[in-house]
Amino acid sequence: MLLIEGGLAITMDSQRRIVRADLAIDGERILELGKDLRTKYPQAERIDAAECVVTPGLIDAHVHLSEHIIRGLVPDDAPDTDWLPKWLLPAYTALTEEEEQAAITLACIEMIRTGTTTFCEAGTVMHPAAAIETLREMGLRGVLATWTWDRPPEPLSLRRTAEQALRQLDDLLALDYPAWPIILGMGTASDELIAGAHAVAAKHGRGFGMMHRGSLREPPLPLAHLAELGVLDRRTKLAHEVYVEDGELELLAGSGASVVHVPTAALHHPKGIHRYGKFPEMLDLGIPVALGADSSNGSNHLDMTRLMWLVAHLYKDFRMDVRMVPAETALEMATFHGARALLLEEEIGSIEPGKRADLVLWNLNTPEWRPLLNPVNNLVHAAAGNSVDTVVVGGRVLLQKGQFVALDERRAYARVDELASGLLARIGLSAPNRWPITW
Numbered sequence: 001m002l003l004i005e006g007g008l009a010i011t012m013d014s015q016r017r018i019v020r021a022d023l024a025i026d027g028e029r030i031l032e033l034g035k036d037l038r039t040k041y042p043q044a045e046r047i048d049a050a051e052c053v054v055t056p057g058l059i060d061a062h063v064h065l066s067e068h069i070i071r072g073l074v075p076d077d078a079p080d081t082d083w084l085p086k087w088l089l090p091a092y093t094a095l096t097e098e099e100e101q102a103a104i105t106l107a108c109i110e111m112i113r114t115g116t117t118t119f120c121e122a123g124t125v126m127h128p129a130a131a132i133e134t135l136r137e138m139g140l141r142g143v144l145a146t147w148t149w150d151r152p153p154e155p156l157s158l159r160r161t162a163e164q165a166l167r168q169l170d171d172l173l174a175l176d177y178p179a180w181p182i183i184l185g186m187g188t189a190s191d192e193l194i195a196g197a198h199a200v201a202a203k204h205g206r207g208f209g210m211m212h213r214g215s216l217r218e219p220p221l222p223l224a225h226l227a228e229l230g231v232l233d234r235r236t237k238l239a240h241e242v243y244v245e246d247g248e249l250e251l252l253a254g255s256g257a258s259v260v261h262v263p264t265a266a267l268h269h270p271k272g273i274h275r276y277g278k279f280p281e282m283l284d285l286g287i288p289v290a291l292g293a294d295s296s297n298g299s300n301h302l303d304m305t306r307l308m309w310l311v312a313h314l315y316k317d318f319r320m321d322v323r324m325v326p327a328e329t330a331l332e333m334a335t336f337h338g339a340r341a342l343l344l345e346e347e348i349g350s351i352e353p354g355k356r357a358d359l360v361l362w363n364l365n366t367p368e369w370r371p372l373l374n375p376v377n378n379l380v381h382a383a384a385g386n387s388v389d390t391v392v393v394g395g396r397v398l399l400q401k402g403q404f405v406a407l408d409e410r411r412a413y414a415r416v417d418e419l420a421s422g423l424l425a426r427i428g429l430s431a432p433n434r435w436p437i438t439w
Contacts, residue, residue: 001026001041002395007049007361009033010375012056012335012350016328018375023054025357028394032353047400049361052389053375055331056350057117057141057358058304059338062209062239062260062292064122065131066095068110069103069420071296075432080215080269085154088297090427092147093157097130099423102416104131107302108138109412112404114303114385117358117393120342121145122239122294123182123209132177138407139398141358143342145182145209146172150193162192169197173204182237185210187219191229198231207235207343214240214271223248223255232257237341239292242271244278253285258341260290261333263310265298274318279311280325290341291333303385308334312380327380361390363402 002025011017022037023030074087111119118141125131125146135142148169150162169181181197183189201208226232234256241259259282266273282289293302308330315324339349348356364372368382391399398405424430
């Protein structure tokens with residue numbers, strides 16, 4: 001039993017209550033919210049949250065974990081035609097299990113330190129069994145996905161027929177860890193693979209995801225065609241989804257599918273979201289729009305507070321309308337909508353009895369949290385990930401008072417530096433430092 005005492009909880013329940021309360025946690029789940037629960041559960045371990053805001057854990061619905069070992073490798077001015085063949089594929093296809101584990105460890109550290117408790121891998125893990133081992137050690141709630149495509153002939157190590165790719169996905173979902181068939185999309189998947197991957201997801205009772213409409217250079221794949229293939233439904237999560245025609249919004253809304261907006265990566269690449277993005281319209285139509293940090297060469301970070309801040313400001317300016325994406329909506333995107341996109345809305349995304357105890361305690365003794373006139377505004381418009389004090393996932397305390405409970409953080413950093421240097425030397429790439437560095 002664990003008691004989190006006296007915090008100001010932004011519950012994200014159906015009434016969106018903000019209450020000062022104790023939280024009683026029994027095992028992996030929230031048992032009760034109430035006052036003075038210490039007398040009811042005198043033997044419980046206690047965490048003092050009197051100077052904290054407590055929120056549900058944030059949910060990153062689209063993140064490339066393994067790329068963290070090459071954060072910042074791709075030059076800012078690299079054309080998008082070079083990203084995969086020149087920079088990313090050489091690194092991904094050369095990754096050893098140890099290197100991928102180091103990358104995933106670093107990604108998990110960053111997510112935990114900035115308040116993310118659940119993630120969905122974007123479909124680029126190379127060594128799933130080794131990845132699962134690391135993810136279990138780190139303690140985050142996650143959805144695993146592996147690199148899956150059947151269209152390009154190169155590189156040889158990733159070449160699959162649709163039949164081979166589907167067998168690989170079936171094997172992945174048979175592992176003892178939550179995993180989805182998530183395909184890379186962007187012209188890399190045949191109709192056979194897209195429809196087959198969705199069928200594999202249905203067979204195992206899982207979700208299905210793909211990257212879609214993220215670039216004007218992508219081969220056209222209308223939402224109507226996905227509907228014809230039978231893959232546009234509640235099970236489906238579409239990442240990016242920038243280039244949606246007006247007439248397609250109603251189809252998307254009626255399908256039950258979810259969308260993941262990746263605003264920081266969209267600005268870095270760039271994808272033209274100021275001109276083409278219809279995310280406010282999606283929200284108005286009731287389409288679940290979650291948030292994703294993408295990759296360490298896209299967003300270059302996994303801090304959900306940056307995503308909330310950005311999405312709460314972009315469209316106010318783009319549309320010259322201060323009513324666009326208020327702070328409350330941005331927080332919903334990072335919690336409730338993320339849970340819905342991962343088919344976990346009955347389990348996570350709010351602080352309610354019976355739900356998983358995935359919680360973040362934010363330290364109020366930082367300048368961005370004072371004065372505390374509007375806690376949601378403070379969180380979305382002012383706070384940064386470095387004000388995260390304590391993180392609990394499934395009742396397990398991973399970070400307490402800013403310190404990891406069961407991880408040698410400095411050792412992890414040293415190891416990823418060492419392995420990244422070896423990886424780049426092996427594939428003959430180097431970081432694009434335009435200014436001279438003397439180490």
